[in-house]
Amino acid sequence: MGVLLTTIVLVFVLFAASRAILRYFDKQISILEMLLWLIMWSIVLIILIFPELTNFGAKLLGIDRGIDIMVYSGILLLFYLIFRLYVKIDNQEQEITLLTRELALRDKKDKLLEHKTKECKNKDKEIRQGR
Secondary structure (H helix, E strand, O other), X not given: OOHHHHHHHHHHHHHHHXXXXXXXXXXXXXXXXXXXXXXXXXXXXXXXXXXXHHHHHHHHOOOOOHHHHHHHHHHHHHHHHHHHHHHHHHHHHHHHHHHXXXXXXXHHHHXXXXXXXXXXXXXXXXXXXXX
8 A cells, every 4th residue: 555545544543543532532422332443443553554464364254355355344334334323313213203292292281271271361350350
């Protein structure tokens, strides 16, 4: 790999790892999630420094070239991340539905209470005027 590309990937890996650490300290991800991201970026860094390791790993799995195992691993990782996003979006949709229902019911109760209060005030006014 060329020096320029290696430098760009190295800077990106360090940036991404720092983002994982910052997200943990901001309490946006758990320690487990941070560790998983740091492990992933460490693997990328090791492969960047020792690219021949991909050939060794590929041969163990019966794959011809190291780059092929990287592509396969990347695709699997992307599918997993898409699945996690799908689950999070689905959960948020369910939460939004529940909140919308609760707000609608609360508005209905408020309007009903307001209507009843007006009725009581009107009856009270009629009673006072009748005296």
